[in-house]
Amino acid sequence: MTDLKRSWVESANSAETQFPLNNLPYGVFSTEGGSPRCGTAIGDQILDLAALEEAGVLSFAGTLKTGSWNAFMALGKPEWDRLRAELTTLLAEGSDAEATLSAHLVAQSDATLHMPFSVTEYTDFYAARHHAFNVGSMFRDPENALPPNWLHIPIGYNGRASSVVVSGTPVIRPNGQTKAPTEEAPKFGPSQRFDIELEMGAIVGTPSNGPITVSEAFDAIFGYVLMNDWSARDIQAWEYQPLGPFQSKATATTISPWIVTAAALEPFRTTGPEREKPLLDYLFEPKPMIYDIDLEVTLAPEGKDETVIIRSNYNNMYYSAAQQLAHHTSSGCPMRVGDMLGSGTISGPEKGSRGSLLEMSWGGKEPLTLDTGETRSFVEDGDTLTLKGAAHGDGYKIGFGECVGKVLPARPVTN
Ligand code: MN
Numbered sequence: 001m002t003d004l005k006r007s008w009v010e011s012a013n014s015a016e017t018q019f020p021l022n023n024l025p026y027g028v029f030s031t032e033g034g035s036p037r038c039g040t041a042i043g044d045q046i047l048d049l050a051a052l053e054e055a056g057v058l059s060f061a062g063t064l065k066t067g068s069w070n071a072f073m074a075l076g077k078p079e080w081d082r083l084r085a086e087l088t089t090l091l092a093e094g095s096d097a098e099a100t101l102s103a104h105l106v107a108q109s110d111a112t113l114h115m116p117f118s119v120t121e122y123t124d125f126y127a128a129r130h131h132a133f134n135v136g137s138m139f140r141d142p143e144n145a146l147p148p149n150w151l152h153i154p155i156g157y158n159g160r161a162s163s164v165v166v167s168g169t170p171v172i173r174p175n176g177q178t179k180a181p182t183e184e185a186p187k188f189g190p191s192q193r194f195d196i197e198l199e200m201g202a203i204v205g206t207p208s209n210g211p212i213t214v215s216e217a218f219d220a221i222f223g224y225v226l227m228n229d230w231s232a233r234d235i236q237a238w239e240y241q242p243l244g245p246f247q248s249k250a251t252a253t254t255i256s257p258w259i260v261t262a263a264a265l266e267p268f269r270t271t272g273p274e275r276e277k278p279l280l281d282y283l284f285e286p287k288p289m290i291y292d293i294d295l296e297v298t299l300a301p302e303g304k305d306e307t308v309i310i311r312s313n314y315n316n317m318y319y320s321a322a323q324q325l326a327h328h329t330s331s332g333c334p335m336r337v338g339d340m341l342g343s344g345t346i347s348g349p350e351k352g353s354r355g356s357l358l359e360m361s362w363g364g365k366e367p368l369t370l371d372t373g374e375t376r377s378f379v380e381d382g383d384t385l386t387l388k389g390a391a392h393g394d395g396y397k398i399g400f401g402e403c404v405g406k407v408l409p410a411r412p413v414t415n
Pocket of ligand 1: 124125197199229342344345
């Protein structure tokens, strides 16, 4: 485990900040009246990288002036490493760049954060053992909860890139078609079982056009974001067979505003759960490729204090993002810069570590009691759900910012 790298930006040296010099996450921000710009978070500030490229302090083919990280990602891994190295030097304690750079710091409290990249494609997986077991128990049969393919293949579905939104964007409760087993006929209306999924999103920075190995896939991932895959369970239960989720997952997927790079997470690589069956060779992982990242979810009813409802860790994943990406390419499926792979709901073995309300309330049978005294089986209108995540080093932590969404009432049903 590496130590805190000290910066001349004093707030970056606090053990409490999510953004020490070790992190340097990439986002897109604007200030009043200005256009969106690429920046990196350092302590409680944002360093304006577009301005630094305009001033000639940084030179990355103009990509930092584009208001999105896609063009920079397309430059390739050597350039990713060069930017990180240059920023680490410029922001280090004792750097003589302080006088030049100080003029390009913006307080995070004065900035609005935007989508950090344009999502070109979006695939979501089903890759935590405990989540698959819990959902299989509820949707199918506790005796055969895990599908027969689950221990062999990273299961996923193709999601909608158009539905991915940045933290802070309101989420409108979906309408949809549902039919409970006890009901005679299907009906159409607001989802009554609207839920969250605690996930991480892996962002592909190196494109491919054919099969790649797990190692190549690991190197192709630019970075990670927190991800909330909003899910309408009543719509899902009725629609999902035989082709998987469709409208139940198409409303919104919220991501954190900061992309934490794979380079920043390198010291936190760890092994996941024990393999229960050997994997086929093309899924072989030569080194640990998941990360030790503590995750939590809070729920705040309208106008009230938040309660921590879930605590989990990314190390609960049975399949790493690199394995998922290698599997995804095995068919020849091309991957583009800005492709995002959702990890799947990150549920651990303990009850409090289940990554969705469906699991936490066991399908609504065991409602959660919030600190306010209210109970929840699923998300209610006016609720604000917040995902947080941090990798913990020695005297510092690496955070993602917050991944927030407030749920608004469904649109009126029309025909
Ligand atoms: Mn999901």
